Amino acid sequence: SQQGEEDPQALSIQEGENATMNCSYKTSINNLQWYRQNSGRGLVHLILIRSNEREKHSGRLRVTLDTSKKSSSLLITASRAADTASYFCATDSPLQGGSEKLVFGKGTKLTVNP
């Protein structure tokens, strides 16, 4: 089944630096989403970008989508220690019966050092 794969698996940066995470997927999509998960907690939705969009911003987050390369990137600018978390991309995928589901990648673990 199609799946978003994040790269890198782990990233460690200093506070104030920018963090870039990438996601690649295999087949065509309707939209792509990014989620954040703090250690031992549930996932929190960050941003959704539709297949006809190329770039989207939300505060310090910038997401790009290149459907020709089947890839997306999440940029966090001016990172803070509180951004330390795992970040997941999720793409839609067909289920049997005509409905669809989200398929999550395995995540990028970001550590922002004070």
Place this chain on the structure above:
Amino acid sequence: DVKVTQSSRYLVKRTGEKVFLECVQDMDHENMFWYRQDPGLGLRLIYFSYDVKMKEKGDIPEGYSVSREKKERFSLILESASTNQTSMYLCASSRGLTRPQETQYFGPGTRLLVL
């Protein structure tokens, strides 16, 4: 804000026990989901429901069942818990009867240990 709550944060059960994990959402969402999350495997969909009394199998339904008697509540049942069901269980919900792939809102998770 959407709130999704799960009945327990931590649970310890013995092999063979019947286990109920409860999830409640307060935003009148149509769709509800159960995932499990394991290191190195990411999130995997167990079951989801797009309406009361409706359910659909996800990627790994074996050993699990679900119940949705009311719109706001979605229960995951482990009929006979086994050690390989030790995991983090995450419940989520989303609005929209026909678009379960839209934004999902997650509960805090239940960490289940089966001894």
